[in-house]
Amino acid sequence: MKKLFKLLPIALAFLIATSPMTIYAAEEKSEAATSGSSEDMASIDLSAEQTDYPEGNEEETEEEQYAVSTVENAVDAGNGVVQINCVYKDDDGNSHIIKGSTGFIVGTTGDNAKQYLITSKQGIVADKDTRKAAIRSFGVSKADLKDKVDNVSYEVVVTKDMSIDCSLYQQSDELDLAVFSLSENLANRKPLSIYTSDDGYTNDLPYKTTDRVHSIGFPDAISYDANPAKYDKEDVIISSGKINNIHSLNDVYVITHDAEVGANNCGGPLVNESGDVVGMNVLKKDGQYSVAIDSTEIVDVLDAFGIEYNKLTPGTIKPAIEASTETSVIIIPPAPPEPGPAPTPKWLIAVIIAVCVLLVAIIVAVVFLLAGKKVVHTEEEKQKIAQQKAEKKAEKEAKKAKKNEIERPFPKVPSGNINTNQSGGTGMETNMLSKEDDSSTTLLSEGPIINKGQSGSVKGGTLIRKKTGDNILLCKAETTIGKDSLHVDYCIRDNSAISRVHAAFTVNSQGVCIVDKNSTNGTFVNGTKLGANESRMLNKGDIIRLANEEFEYRK
Template structure:
């Protein structure tokens, strides 16, 4: 008991030293804060160059343009071929009452029946100053409040933005998450007839900042809820991350205290359906994998920037463990002190039981019917020896079933497959075989399943794929493994042996 207490006390001391070292680390000043901030600002400023003003206009008989209303949009596509603009549908449409007020203000005459005849309305995108480019509406969605516009010609002083999403458009592996910093881009004020018929230049683009509060489906639409202010001045504009990549489009919608943006997966579903070309950025794993492949052919070293995470969660965990260990030490110490007088009293009275060492010769081996009784948990008593040793429940202990071995080609290390469902990936909390030294491996990459007719491997929707003998496995479809099969998880190669 004394040894146990001493060991626990030593472990407690180690935990405390780790905790204080992490606290000291957390309190060290950040030496690269300025350079990181400058990089973020540069990326955000670059994203501003893809934001444009979208106007819904009336053209009179003298070909003079009058703004009915305007809003924010952003450019996607190919600057050398066709450029498109994404904006809110509500930015290029007006309800009946607003239209009547606008037409009255603009002096548009009515016909005898009270209708307006041959009123020329267009959608235009501001290129520079009051120079505009005509835009054709190719798709709209009232449910998403999304409009896709095709420009009549590229705007060469602006740059299309990249949409940041998962590689396959899946909402389960989005490259952004709750608490990430976000920025909403737009213009200083709402553009509307009578009060603010302005053409905003690129240097007037305004930005609000915030963080992601939630990513949730509301009324069958996936929305990013955040606290960067959104209004009629910047709805239809992009919601970007610190790298200046578009993760959503801001809409006039609130959920409680939070503003909303249409998630990138909803946007790319529409763009893919109507065949619009755009630039898409994948999850960082894909970028690292491609960079690694390219570097391997040139012999260059790949350096991937990694964001430092706060050590605070580790400090909390270590603190909790230390408190629990301290409680165990105190409990054992108190219990030991309480039991000490009783032990002394039992020794005096001769009541302390004698513990005999285990002797395998005291166990009688039986055959025949007694062997059957042994399987049923029957006690076997040694009739020849006088030691009094009894074996209860003498059925053999269950053994782990090993269904093969994975041999890693890189370092020849072997990993036993000792479960019916043997999970492989880089997430140490949710996998049986953790590969944390290869960034091309997904968090939960694949699972090896032991079935009645053999051993199978199944891809879990990984980014860089699972291959068996150079054939890519389809996610969710098991592939049977034979002795000597070559398994590739992304660019990590294994040999399966039975």
């Protein structure tokens, strides 16, 4: 309130000073506009006399045809990504996956459209040793193996329980690229557009270093011995990064980037923010960076074999802003200037200022009157107010004391009475107390104390990732580890053996437990594998292994 009283005189003075200035400025602006309109009319008249006009009143224009993308963005581009499998078909016609890879659809739309699939040759074509090992694992005898080893074909996954046949159309060892012809078009998928240069050369590419790019694929690598799974468009995952360089590597033009690429997404597309293909990911590294075959190499192959597809270049896409090609000129006969607004009488200015001053004075008087009133409380009201203040103070102190409390330690069973079940069953630890007389009392030693920080977070210790030395603080009720960055607290991007959500670490008053989240390659504590969804209490120094990734638990 005191600050308001100090500001009121300043506001009053400012209002009085600026009111006439505003009115006079409006008058000057009106006069300038009036004189300006006369000059503009003269200018129009002059330009009309000096302009030559073509004969005829109609203009013929040709409507240009622009190429448009088939998708809206990088996420929508996942509708053009599919799983392709190299399969063995037994005598009953059943397909068995030997290996699988990520690929993407290209082609055109319409009644006579034909769809093709592009992928990495290394990722999908199985060598003879791999075929032998896979077919033997399917129950084919060694005697029959010679006749069966070349009995392989290729399928594209449509849904988790349906596939269509495809055939190898062309392949390149130098580019690590394979083109497959689909036996029928996929109506529920979108052929992707390829974004490249106008002339097909790399010195005028429409993308550059530091541009955002996205690698699209599936959660895990696909093989007969580790993960013979089928993925559809609901399982697509995206890893993002930026272009680091565009250059020639072993006589092949490539894009190096830092979006994660592994066996789970090699052969899949590298797309820009609009979802258009700028490259195809391969299982190569250029230093620490991932590698993708550049779009110019891909379109050279497609154009060479007459494959129709949706091609985008800077010259074929519609510009963001189009300039008008011709200017229409209309002769406007000069018209007499309209009279400007009449100047404001000076007596009206004086009246407005007086009214403003009067209003401000009334507001100031009301504020002073309200501020001068003192609120008088009876003795009973004073006692009630004092009691409320005391209650609030006591409540505040109680909350502060409760916040600083330490949770009660849990009972710890002596180590000699712990029996670990390793012979089957669930594989969980079973704690057993030695049998005592009914009248005796078992003395339980003090267990570990789990503290809570001032922010309410739980101090459950630390995991040390041995590969990188990362410290993972177990400061939540549940901390999850896996390779799906959208659904875990700590993401392991550089190990394809890790499942999407591999394991969870829960912290409670008894300590820290590890829970296997139905992982593909298993969760181990001190060499003992946990069953699916099985939990186990951790002790200081325990070695935890998620697939082939080791951690050490420290308190």
